[in-house]
Amino acid sequence: MILRSVKWLFIIIAVIVLLLIAGATAVAIMAVQKTPLVASTATTQLDGADSVNELLGQLQRAFSRREEGHQVTLTETQVESLVGVLQRALPDFKGVVNISPIGGTINLTYAIQDTGYFVNASALVLPGNSLRIEQVKIGDLTIPGRYLLRFLERTVNSYTDSEIATIALSRVERVTMKSGELTLDVGRLDALLTELNIVASNMSVDEESELQRLSAYYLRYLSGREIALSTEPVSLIEYLREGMARAREQSETPQDAVLHNKAVILALAVYVGHHRVGTLVGDIQPNADKALKPRRGAVLHNRNDLARHFIISAALELLSEEGMSLAIGEFKELMDRGNGGSGYSFVDLAADMSGNEFAQVATEISTAVDVQNAMARIQSELEIIPAIEGLPEGLSKQAFIEQYERVDSIVYLKEVEEIKRRISLLPLYKR
Structure with a gap:
């Protein structure tokens, strides 16, 4: 009697499983189609x-x-x-x-x-x-x-x-x-x-990770360095040198280097980029009511906006799906074409793309240690961002349309390819 009951139980379970599989298959077949509903670009x-x-x-x-x-x-x-x-x-x-x-x-x-x-x-x-x-x-x-x-x-x-x-x-x-x-x-x-x-507070507490803890550590560490008190703008490479040097000391394996490099980038994005980036990282500020920031902002090519573009794009590259960081940077430039904006800037886009590339090489297991070593002896900003001479910027919407039409035109893509070419020539980004 017991064996018969067990037998029927298995039969019922098997039937239910088959019905679920058949139902899921039917739903999948009904959901998938051979022609797209949307063809917009x-x-x-x-x-x-x-x-x-x-x-x-x-x-x-x-x-x-x-x-x-x-x-x-x-x-x-x-x-x-x-x-x-x-x-x-x-x-x-x-x-x-x-x-x-x-x-x-x-x-x-x-x-x-x-x-x-x-x-x-x-x-x-x-x-x-x-x-x-x-x-x-x-x-x-x-x-x-x-x-x-x-x-x-x-x-x-x-x-x-x-x-x-x-x-x-x-x-x-x-x-x-x-x-x-x-x-x-x-x-x-x-x-x-x-x-x-x-x-947000509950989820950040429940999901606090080692990356979040290290980002908080490097934020405190960098804010305590002498360069943070400078009355003159400091090149972003100085902050990267300080952060990566400390990361090298803390890294025993390539896996450690990847994690510490990520934390340095995120901490710098919060510190010299914009404190609101911290909301994407988690609760890393020592004082929730007063965000840490340097006395003067960081610069690249003597421009604070380029340092911010670079480091925030690097952070977004780590926090977002592949390709999303560049899309956000490009969208921001398109927004700037309107009245009151700074205009479309291929210079800013170059900083965004350089930041993306830096984040990638700094957090690949095969190159993370090399980046730490390179940052320890870096001498020039041109080692992380290419020259910007000749790149158009300050374009209004009308000027952008007249010169480039749209973001997939041949002339627009030619400018983007030129930026990629310049970045590819930097030894740090050759993989």
């Missing part, structure tokens, strides 16, 4: 990158005046520019947005590499007194939007062990649309931002 979407400055201004006002209600307006151009950044970093991803008075559609396509198949998704967002997603389609599957929204809400709440998603959704008091534009009426954000700080 990042280059056309990025033409409106300068419009994102206005959106950032709205968000900054909403966050700074958190005890008031606000209206936040997003245009198709702004949303598609942000999608374009993702597409620039992830070439297999494409997205397009359309906003009309009766609803907004979001269409996405992901190309499955080397298969000729695509995962297509679309969502319909409707105006109303809350965030309303009418339906979501993934391939040939249709999912009621309210169920997906509820699932995402519960998932985020569960993952963060909070009510952050519920609070965020409750802040949306009204959604209105007109051609090419969506406006959100949001309530006061103080409760949301308070909850967000608690979530």
Whole structure:
């Protein structure tokens, strides 16, 4: 009797497993399609990158005046520019947005590499007194939007062990649309931002890593060096020399060198780049109410902006997916083309790309120790960043379009290739 029961139990389990496999297979087949839903290119979407400055201004006002209600307006151009950044970093991803008075559609396509198949998704967002997603389609599957929204809400709440998603959704008091534009009426954000700080704090404590601990150590170490007290700007190579020398002392193996080099780069990005980079690293400031910073900023080619571009890009290279750091740097330059910006700068882009390359060689196990040794005897900035003479900068949007048209034009790519050529000639980056 017992053997028969066990036998039937195994049969039932086997049937359930087969049904699950069959169901998963059916869902996968329905989700995958042979033609892409979206064929847009990042280059056309990025033409409106300068419009994102206005959106950032709205968000900054909403966050700074958190005890008031606000209206936040997003245009198709702004949303598609942000999608374009993702597409620039992830070439297999494409997205397009359309906003009309009766609803907004979001269409996405992901190309499955080397298969000729695509995962297509679309969502319909409707105006109303809350965030309303009418339906979501993934391939040939249709999912009621309210169920997906509820699932995402519960998932985020569960993952963060909070009510952050519920609070965020409750802040949306009204959604209105007109051609090419969506406006959100949001309530006061103080409760949301308070909850967000608690979530960030809890997660950083739970997930504190050796990299975070070392980054905090090098931040304190560098802030205590004599160069930090200089009344004159100090070259970034001086900070790198100090940090990498200490990293070399602490590294017994190539694996140690990789970890310590990462920590030095992240600490410098926080110290001489921008203290807000620390929010991506974790709680590394000795005093949460007063960020450490040098008396005078670091420089490259006698420019503080280039030192910041270099070291922040290096940090982003370590913290982001491959390609995302360069895409962010390029997007920032496109934003600067607008009124009030510094203009598109291939010089800044050269600093970004040099920082990316430095981060890569400093954290590859085959070259990490070599970078430590090179930094110990470095004599010139031209060992980590190439000469910038002849690289265009300060281009307004109109001047950029007249000269380069877009970011995938032949003449634009020629400038980028020239930067890559100059970087490739630096001995430190030859692998």
